[in-house]
Amino acid sequence: MITKSALKKQIEKFPEEFTIDELVERIIFIEKLESRIQKSSDNDTISEEQLDEEIQKWFR
Incomplete structure (x- = not known):
């Protein structure tokens, strides 16, 4: 979920x-x-080996 402060920062970066x-889109x-970022902070990620295995499944 996005916060108002993050949204405000992004809007400030937009042109007039x-x-x-x-x-x-932004x-x-x-x-x-x-x-x-939150998932990464919560260690809700997969290892590089798991990723390689998943990619191999795509090309079978």
Whole structure:
């Protein structure tokens, strides 16, 4: 979940004029990034070996 303060910081970085689509894209990106950071902090990640195994399954 994104916080108001994070959203405010991002809006400040925008140019004076921007489209709603650009804003929505940035909000989605920030939310995904925050989610991944939280998962990493919670050690909710997979090892490189597990990742390699998953990738091998994709190409079978």
